[in-house]
Amino acid sequence: MLQLLVGQTLNGVIVGTLYGIIALGVTLTFGITGIVNFALGEFMMIGAYVTWYLFDVAGLPYPVAIWPAIAVAAGCGFAADQLLFRFTRNNLINGLLVSIGLISIIEAAALLLWTTTPKDMGYVLSGAVALGGVSVPKMKLVVFALLAAVIFLTYAALSRTWIGRAAYAFSQNPEAAMLMGVRTEVLQSTVVVYSTALAGFGGALYATLYSLEPSMGGLYILKGVEAAILGGIGSLIGSLAGGIILGVTEAVGSIYLPSAFRDAYGLIFVVAILLYQPAGLFGTER
Amino acid sequence: MLLEVVELTKRFGGLTALANVSLSIAAGEIVGIFGPNGSGKTTLINLIAGILAPSAGRILWKTSEIQGRSPHAIAAAGVVKTFQNPQLFLELSIYDNVAIASHLRLQRRFGLSRITELLPWRDCSRQAEVVNAIHRVVALCRLDDVRDRSAASLSYGQEKMLGVAMAMMCEPELLLLDEPASGLGEDEIRTLEEVLRDLRDSGTTLCVIDHKVDFLARIADRAIALQQGSVIAEGVPAKVLRHPRVVEAYLGRQHARA
Amino acid sequence: MKALLWVPFLVFPALIQSNFILSIFIFSFILAIAAVSFNLIFGFTGQLSMFHAAAFGIAAYVTSLTTSFFHVSFWVALFPAIGFTILISLIIGSICFNFQLRAFYFAVVTLAFSELARLVILNWNSVTNGTLGLMVLDKPSVWVPGAGLIKIDGVFGWYFFSLAALIFTVAVCSLVLGSWIGRCFAAIRLNEDLAQTLGIDTFRYKLLSFTLANTLAAIAGSLYAFYTGYIEPNYLSINQSLDIISMVLLGGRSSVLGPIAGAFVLTGLPHMIDLSGEARAILYGLVLILTILILPQGLIGTLASWRRAA
Numbered sequence: 137m138l139q140l141l142v143g144q145t146l147n148g149v150i151v152g153t154l155y156g157i158i159a160l161g162v163t164l165t166f167g168i169t170g171i172v173n174f175a176l177g178e179f180m181m182i183g184a185y186v187t188w189y190l191f192d193v194a195g196l197p198y199p200v201a202i203w204p205a206i207a208v209a210a211g212c213g214f215a216a217d218q219l220l221f222r223f224t225r226n227n228l229i230n231g232l233l234v235s236i237g238l239i240s241i242i243e244a245a246a247l248l249l250w251t252t253t254p255k256d257m258g259y260v261l262s263g264a265v266a267l268g269g270v271s272v273p274k275m276k277l278v279v280f281a282l283l284a285a286v287i288f289l290t291y292a293a294l295s296r297t298w299i300g301r302a303a304y305a306f307s308q309n310p311e312a313a314m315l316m317g318v319r320t321e322v323l324q325s326t327v328v329v330y331s332t333a334l335a336g337f338g339g340a341l342y343a344t345l346y347s348l349e350p351s352m353g354g355l356y357i358l359k360g361v362e363a364a365i366l367g368g369i370g371s372l373i374g375s376l377a378g379g380i381i382l383g384v385t386e387a388v389g390s391i392y393l394p395s396a397f398r399d400a401y402g403l404i405f406v407v408a409i410l411l412y413q414p415a416g417l418f419g420t421e422r
Numbered sequence: 423m424l425l426e427v428v429e430l431t432k433r434f435g436g437l438t439a440l441a442n443v444s445l446s447i448a449a450g451e452i453v454g455i456f457g458p459n460g461s462g463k464t465t466l467i468n469l470i471a472g473i474l475a476p477s478a479g480r481i482l483w484k485t486s487e488i489q490g491r492s493p494h495a496i497a498a499a500g501v502v503k504t505f506q507n508p509q510l511f512l513e514l515s516i517y518d519n520v521a522i523a524s525h526l527r528l529q530r531r532f533g534l535s536r537i538t539e540l541l542p543w544r545d546c547s548r549q550a551e552v553v554n555a556i557h558r559v560v561a562l563c564r565l566d567d568v569r570d571r572s573a574a575s576l577s578y579g580q581e582k583m584l585g586v587a588m589a590m591m592c593e594p595e596l597l598l599l600d601e602p603a604s605g606l607g608e609d610e611i612r613t614l615e616e617v618l619r620d621l622r623d624s625g626t627t628l629c630v631i632d633h634k635v636d637f638l639a640r641i642a643d644r645a646i647a648l649q650q651g652s653v654i655a656e657g658v659p660a661k662v663l664r665h666p667r668v669v670e671a672y673l674g675r676q677h678a679r680a
Numbered sequence: 681m682k683a684l685l686w687v688p689f690l691v692f693p694a695l696i697q698s699n700f701i702l703s704i705f706i707f708s709f710i711l712a713i714a715a716v717s718f719n720l721i722f723g724f725t726g727q728l729s730m731f732h733a734a735a736f737g738i739a740a741y742v743t744s745l746t747t748s749f750f751h752v753s754f755w756v757a758l759f760p761a762i763g764f765t766i767l768i769s770l771i772i773g774s775i776c777f778n779f780q781l782r783a784f785y786f787a788v789v790t791l792a793f794s795e796l797a798r799l800v801i802l803n804w805n806s807v808t809n810g811t812l813g814l815m816v817l818d819k820p821s822v823w824v825p826g827a828g829l830i831k832i833d834g835v836f837g838w839y840f841f842s843l844a845a846l847i848f849t850v851a852v853c854s855l856v857l858g859s860w861i862g863r864c865f866a867a868i869r870l871n872e873d874l875a876q877t878l879g880i881d882t883f884r885y886k887l888l889s890f891t892l893a894n895t896l897a898a899i900a901g902s903l904y905a906f907y908t909g910y911i912e913p914n915y916l917s918i919n920q921s922l923d924i925i926s927m928v929l930l931g932g933r934s935s936v937l938g939p940i941a942g943a944f945v946l947t948g949l950p951h952m953i954d955l956s957g958e959a960r961a962i963l964y965g966l967v968l969i970l971t972i973l974i975l976p977q978g979l980i981g982t983l984a985s986w987r988r989a990a
Contacts, residue, residue: 172784223973228784229728230972233929236922237972240965244958354918358795365788396803403792410785411775471877497879509874511867522867526879528860539859592879 143270144387150276150345152376152383153283157338158360159367159375160287161331166369167307168327171224171231175216176335177357178242181350183209183336184343185250188257191343198260202340209336210329212242217328225324239353246350254347261344279341284376286337291372303327307370355399362406368416377418381405424449424627425470425501425596430479430489432465432651439465441651442479447596452618452628454642454659456635458671461648463631464506467598470629471503472496483596498526500595504602508581510573516584517569520556523591528552530593555591563587563617579610586617590626597621599630603637615641635672639663647671685937686847693839700951702835708940708947709842710903713849715927715939717896720853722925723933724862725889726869728783730791730921731772732897737915738797739765739898740905741808744816754820758902765898769891777886791918798916813912816905838907845903846940849896853936856892865889926964930971932978941979 158176165173183205190201216238224231261275294300306313306323314320342352359382367378382402389401409416425447432440440462447453457463468474470481475490482488488496511519528536531551560566563583568576573584582602589597599618603611611634618641622628632638638645638659645659647668655665662668693702718732739761746757772793776786801808808814820832822841832841856862864885867875876882905911914920923946931942946967950960975982 220969220973230976232728232784232787233925234969234972237965237968240961240968244961244965247958247961361788365785394803397799400796400799403795407775407789407792410789414785473873473877492881492883493876494879494881497877502879503877505874505877509871509877511870511874513870514866522863522875523878525860525864525867529879536860540855540861588874588878 139269140391141388142268143272144391145384146267146270146272146276148384148387149380150280150383151387152363152380153280153287154338154342154356154379155359155363155382156287156376156379157283157334158356159363159379160290160372161334162357162360162364163367163369163372163375164290164327165331166364168303169221169231169324170226171221171228172235172361173221173328173331174232174235174357174361175238175242175353176331176360177353177355178239178246179209179213179332179335179353180339180342180356181246181348181353182212182242183339184348184352185246185255185339186336187340187343188255188348191260192255192257198344202337205340206333206336209339210333213329213332213336214325216332217325221328222321222325243350243353250348250350252349252351254349256347257343273345275344279345282341283338286334287372287376290334294372299323299326359402362402364416365406366409366416368418371416371418374416374418378416381417423447424484425629426482426485427466427470428480428482430466430469430481431477432462432469432474433477439651440469440476443648443651443653445646445653445656447627447629449595449627450622450625451643452622452630452641454638454645455629455631455648456633456638456645457648458633460650462651463633463648464600465651466648467503467600467629467631470496471501471598473503497592497594498529500593501598502589502592502594502596503598504582504585504589504600506600506604508578508585510576510581510584510588512574513572515570515572516560516565516576516587517556519573519584520559520587520591523588524552524556526592527555559587559590562590562620564613579606579613582606582614583617590621594626596627596629599628599632601632602630603632603634611637635663689843693836699835702839704948704951706835706838706842706907708944709839709846710900710907711924711927711947712940712943713842713846713900713903714897714924715931715943716846716849716853716936717893717900718924719928719933719936719939720856720865720896721889721893722928723938724857724869725865725886727886727890728787729890729893730787730918731794731890731894732924733918733920734794734797734916735765735769735894735897736901736904736920736924737801737911737913738768738901740901740911740915741801741814743902744814744818744905744911745807747816747818748814754818754902754906758899761902762895762898765894766891769894770887773887773890777883777890791921794916794918794921798913801916802913808913811913813910816909816911818906820906842903842907845899849899850936850940852892852896857936861885861888926968926971928978930967930975930978932981932984934977934981935984938978938980945979 158180161176162172165171186205186208187201190196190204191198220234220238221231224234261278264271264273265277294303302313303323305316306320310320363378363382364375365378366381367374382405385401385405386398390398423446427443427445430440430443431438443466455463455466465474469476469489472488472491472493472495480487480489483499483501488499511522560569563586565580565583565587568580576584586599586602602614606614618628618630630638630641642659645657645662646653647655647662647665649671654667654671655662692705696702714732714736721727721729742761742764743754743757746752746760747754772790776789802810820841821829822832824830830837832838857865864875864880867880868882868885872882901915927942927946928939929942930945931940932938955963971978977985
């Protein structure tokens with residue numbers, strides 16, 4: 137029983153970092169552009185499918201394959217920003233609805249290209265490691281490490297570099313930032329593109345662990361939003377923490393309670409958090 | 423005694439915005455509360471109006487406790503506030519803005535029988551009495567010539583007047599004005615003083631919060647000075663303004679400006 | 681007067697004999713009920729509720745299950761459906777509005793409850809038959825003077841039945857919105873803080889708007905179930921909520937009738953143009969995006985402002 141608990145917890149942590157990278161994108165986008173980009177899940181899907189194609193079909197080595205995948209996801213993100221999100225800055229409802237329209241388009245395109253047949257990518261790294269009495273696949277550890285690293289690097293970059301401080305200043309007081317010479321349009325577009333690149337990266341890693349379906353985006357954005365709310369919208373480390381908490385809650389919850397309701401645990405948790413601690417666990421109310 | 427504030431305290435995390443403030447307002451008077459920025463004036467008004475709940479202390483309106491009750495209940499009880507930054511229904515005309523503010527008035531007149539208003543051929547709001555009230559209030563606030571214009575097209579001074587008009591439409595017994603003179607030019611301030619005196623003459627008790635000391639001195643019967651969340655002086659405006667602690671609190675500021 | 685707008689609909693079946701087209705109209709009428717009622721809480725009160733499809737679907741299930749388990753008529757079965765909808769609306773609304781959830785968070789929490797409801801229905805196989813759905817074999821009956829009790833079966837009967845329901849919905853919404861209640865909704869939408877200080881109990885009116893919207897959606901859901909003869913958990917899916925939102929946005933959210941136009945376009949077009957499922961989804965996404973960016977007032981709203989400008 138203990139083994140099951142440990143195993144599920146570890147699973148939950150790893151899935152949680154995937155939630156976390158999406159949550160990071162959600163938090164960044166909301167802080168700088170004032171909207172929630174519900175289509176982030178679709179960019180994750182794009183990253184996943186392009187990686188699969190390049191690795192499985194085109195035969196490129198995995199570390200080579202992920203870069204074009206991220207680039208494609210980011211490129212689509214740039215297009216979406218210029219054509220759509222540029223016109224919905226700080227308009228939460230419009231941004232939400234526009235991103236939902238985008239989801240329909242991207243998901244339909246994916247269905248046309250790849251159909252609903254799940255795609256399973258070949259092994260990138262095989263073998264497992266014993267951890268806490270449980271056997272954990274090496275690839276899962278790599279995924280965890282990479283995602284956590286990227287989130288921490290993002291956090292470090294934002295707190296130490298000039299662009300990071302500009303972004304923070306902008307999220308606190310857009311007018312003042314503008315007056316101080318921060319090129320706000322460039323900043324906002326950069327953040328949108330970066331968050332889609334993050335999602336694409338997450339998708340590339342997702343592809344090594346799970347099978348791909350065009351509908352995966354919808355599931356992950358919901359989790360990403362839940363994790364972002366849990367951790368507190370506005371907190372970068374909170375996205376990772378929120379993601380892990382959500383992942384573990386779902387995984388462990390499925391042991392003791394019907395697993396069909398797996399998705400519900402996260403929802404209930406989030407509702408409870410929103411009611412009692414609207415700023416999330418780490419967040420500052422925006 | 424219409425309103426009594428007893429040992430009112432408000433803390434925001436580590437910051438104490440208001441510390442054991444006690445004051446009272448009698449019916450028919452104009453009370454001016456002033457103090458530099460950060461003295462707790464707006465916090466005090468928000469506590470009375472129900473937008474904030476106190477950390478400690480009581481607020482008594484006609485001897486019943488109202489602290490912590492919701493803003494709409496306090497408005498229904500007769501205490502209405504205006505906003506420092508004018509809050510309006512921007513998409514609507516001035517007339518419609520004031521018409522929405524007739525909610526409480528209609529509730530008092532018609533109560534539950536308003537359900538009949540749902541019948542297509544009955545609409546209480548068009549009844550002569552309410553329409554007259556709207557016109558009266560609009561005229562009182564010197565807004566009749568712009569009555570049908572959109573609220574978004576008003577000047578700052580007119581916006582503030584509209585805020586007062588809407589508050590008046592609620593038939594308040596006590597009107598709390600949050601910095602009504604800030605941002606207004608000299609002429610507009612004179613007009614504001616006329617309007618406030620007209621209001622008091624028609625039976626409304628006023629509590630005006632501002633940091634423009636000369637404006638307060640002209641209009642208030644009684645003045646209360648706040649500094650850093652505490653009352654430092656109280657009495658006739660002329661005397662309060664010469665009070666040593668008040669001079670000290672303001673002189674510092676005057677020197678900084680000079 | 682506006683009542684004249686309905687006349688073409690009344691005579692339409694006499695002119696068009698095609699069952700196919702009349703069927704599209706029936707679906708449009710029923711979904712228009714869902715859209716018009718959604719506009720109460722969204723367009724007029726300014727709250728983005730993601731619970732609408734859940735109200736639609738839950739009522740569909742309750743009405744259908746009541747008729748089949750207890751062998752009562754459609755009308756009797758409507759009572760528990762509407763009663764249950766009112767109850768959960770009051771509970772969920774109280775939770776959301778009591779905690780002063782604004783905009784985005786309100787959408788998320790209503791979405792959470794909607795998904796929870798869908799998961800319950802999806803997994804409660806013994807009662808709802810899960811993902812396989814349920815057949816609804818009963819049909820409502822109406823007493824018509826002169827002809828006695830008639831079963832609403834067949835396109836002709838359903839056309840007038842659903843049209844009557846739509847007219848009823850529009851009448852209810854118009855009456856409510858034209859009263860002081862509608863003014864309170866507008867006040868909440870435009871400036872909720874100000875509304876509070878003017879004595880409007882925003883909690884009560886938001887709750888009223890939410891409950892009324894969901895109740896009318898419940899009627900739509902029940903009609904939909906009995907017309908199509910089949911219900912499934914997808915009635916409560918997010919996609920269903922999004923469809924309804926799109927209808928309102930496309931038709932125009934500042935009028936009572938606007939969403940009806942949106943319902944007709946989004947229900948009719950996919951049937952008129954023979955498209956694959958994917959192409960339809962792309963079109964739907966494009967419509968949503970273009971409406972937001974180019975026609976923010978929707979079709980009817982834009983027309984209305986042209987008329988005013990002219």
